[in-house]
Amino acid sequence: MIQTIQDGHVKVETEHGITTIEFYHPQGNALPSKILHELAVAVxxxxxxxxxxxxxxxxxxESVFCSGASFDELANIRNEEEGRRFFTGFAEVINAMxxxxxxxxxxxxGKCVGGGVGLAAATDYCIAWNNVDVKLSELAVGIGPFVVGPxxxxxIGTSAFSQLAIDATHWRNAEWAKRKGLFAEVHESIxxxxxxxxxxxNTLSHSYPEAMREMKKIFWKGTEHWDELLKERAAISGRLIxxxxxxxxxxxxxxAVKAS
Known part of the structure; x- marks a missing residue:
């Protein structure tokens, strides 16, 4: 796994049945291909x-959960195949989850942007700080939330998803995200x-694993075709970028980032 500060890293620790998967990138916890791959492997x-x-x-x-796709890597995509491969990284993580x-x-x-919203949505139970804001920024750079969209x-449903996807520069607060179902809980302090x-x-670590396994199957019923669907969506983003x-x-x- 990546361990350099420049490239970011993914860390995995297990204690008392609880595995914590933590990712980091110096550019606002962005998601380059290597981190996407390592997240998928870790999950x-x-x-x-x-x-x-x-x-x-x-x-x-503290301030940013995930700023989405790595803009440095997006800027270096030169053809559709490279674009498809990059966005397939998001598909691999979501399908692994x-x-x-x-x-x-x-x-x-912290703030949750683009692919970061996709990661939050792919968790089974999401808990947030009330100072968090979310947005799907993809349309602002000429693509769309095709891979994370499903x-x-x-x-959160089609209506709320379309609101986020269409108004791509507008932040929604944590209470909005909770009302729509993205967050299960919102707390006043870290x-x-x-x-x-x-x-x-801790409660889940002492629950019956087979029961939780069967529950998860039910919760995700109807998504069995996502292996192919998300790859198809990755190809769309790879072309548009x-x-x-x-x-x-x-x-x-x-x-703008360099100037700030």
Whole structure:
């Protein structure tokens, strides 16, 4: 797994049946291909580990849970095949979370953008801080939330998903996300959020694994075709990201980040 600060990293720790998967990237916990791949591998491994009863998905830092796709990597995509491969990384993570037989608790401590909203939606129970804001920013860079869309729509419904996808520059607050079902709980402090996560994880770590496995099958019923669907969606994003519109939008974003 990646361990350098420059590239970010994914860390996995298991204690008392609770496996914590934590990711980090210096650019707002962005998701380059390597981190996407390592997240998918980590989730799959925890799912098949007899010592893991429940999983917590979290990121490092305080202000940003996940800023979505790596703009540096997006800017370097030169053809449709490279684009398809990059966006397939999001498909692999979501499908790994979907097929994992263990419940995944999401810890959302900061802003949640694009693919980060997809990660939150793909967890089985998401707990957030009330200062969190969310948005699906893909249309602002000339693509759309095609790969993460099925996970988001499944969790919050078509109407709320379309609102996020269409108004791509507008932030929604944590209470909005809770009303729509993205977050199961919203807490007034980081401490209260973490206490609730610890309580639930401990309870689930002592629950019957086979019962939880069967429950998860029911919760995700109807998504069996996602292996192919998300790959098809990745191809759409991979084609659109090559447009002149996208190239200009990404460069503007990178310039703004450097200036800030």
């Amino acid at each position: 799959s491994a925890a799912g098949s580990d007899a010592g893991t009863k429940v999983i917590i998905l979290r990121s490092e830092g 979907r097929k994992c037989p263990k419940f995944i608790i999401g810890r959302i401590q 996970a988001v729509e499944r969790k 401490e209260n959020m973490d206490e609730s996560i610890a309580r639930l994880a 090559l447009s002149e519109y996208s190239k200009i939008a990404i460069e503007k974003f990178k310039t």
